[in-house]
Amino acid sequence: MAVYDYDVVVIGSGPAGEGAAMNAAKHGRRVAIIEEQEAVGGNCTHKGTIPSKALRHSVKQIIEFNTNPMFRDIGEPRWFSFSKVLNRAEKVMANQVMLRTNFYARNRVDVYFGSAQFKDQNTVLVKGTAKGDEELRAKNIVIATGSRPYCPPDIDFNHPRIYNSDTILKLSHTPRTMIIYGAGVIGCEYASIFSGLGVKVDLIDTRDRLLSFLDGEISDALSYHLRNTSVKIRHNEEYDSVIGDGHGVIMNLKSGKRIRADSFLWCNGRTGNTDKLNIEAAGLEANNRGQLEIDDHYRTKVESIYAVGDVIGWPSLASAALDQGRSAAADLVGADNFRYINEVPTGIYTIPEISSIGKTEEELTKECIPYEVGQAFFKDTARAQISSQPVGMLKILFHRETLAILGIHCFGDQASEIVHIGQAIMRQEGKANTLEYFVNTTFNYPTMAEAYRVAAIAGLNRISNL
Known part of the structure; x- marks a missing residue:
């Protein structure tokens, strides 16, 4: 068996692993990265963020074509199958793989395709590579293996009509009806995607409102617009059984309800990918969700081993995972630019999308903080009217006395882009992070960014009357 020595070995080539490998390589370390799939990019590229967001973009374009009166001069509304829309996502995925493969080659990071197992805290066995089994030794190891959908054992996920959020990308037809169990971020995103394709969706929520971590007004807006696209939302429900037959799927709920649909999509919970790593050999153990415990420098209880990304739990976002990987590498090489990632904007790619910080x-x-609200509704902004995207709003929460910005919440087209303007101002020091910045700054017109000025003026008008 071949044995190779490195400074750093990274397990997993998703955003977290890529961030760690690239930063360590930039600091002159000899780095290897291990990927279980046939191409780099991890689940983010092949099963999660990239395919689902590419799908969403295509569906959004279909909706715009079918609802814009101007396009009736071109032809009648069109129906598109899920598999046809997925072809576009696969092209994006291929481009991402090519881009990331080049990153590793350019930075001289050795890539091993195979499954990783610990032999001890400094040695990893890579099984099934092109050359057979290979052994990698390193001073530091970074675990960035991500997560996968939690699949309860009492549901038959081998049934051809029962899917989870990974296997749904293998769907070869477009069902007429679908049950989505779990109304978290992934469930809500897929509810938007399938309802946009004309599928009648039942969205089963185990809680009393959608995405309860969001500002209540934003959550209510999402509920309204999902229902407006014929999504049936059922709150405070739990499944009793899910049974697939030759005609579809029947879900029995504990409340006594019974729902039948052509297909079933499970989107309730995820599990860290640690069960096949033999982490016990390295002196590690995972919790009951397969996640690893880390300190505020992304170190596990074994000092030489770091863990980043979904495998450590919150916030389980690709954006945060990349920065976590970079920060872990900064710590292990002794760089002075380490930071713990704790201020992360939400980006929820429903239709319309949501973002907040x-x-x-x-x-x-x-918390009894004296705050006030400034709002700008997109239907009143020229750019939204021009682009025929009037749904949504920008909401600024600010301190009533100091005018410091306390929160930015955006619902509507390009929300995940718009939020970053507010994020940048919130991070400034002193008076630079107050509402007055938006009032005293000239924005291009017409733009969506102008909503900040409109919301800021509205907020100041609310406190001027007190």
């Missing part, structure tokens, strides 16, 4: 109204109320 900072406190919600509910949190500020509970």
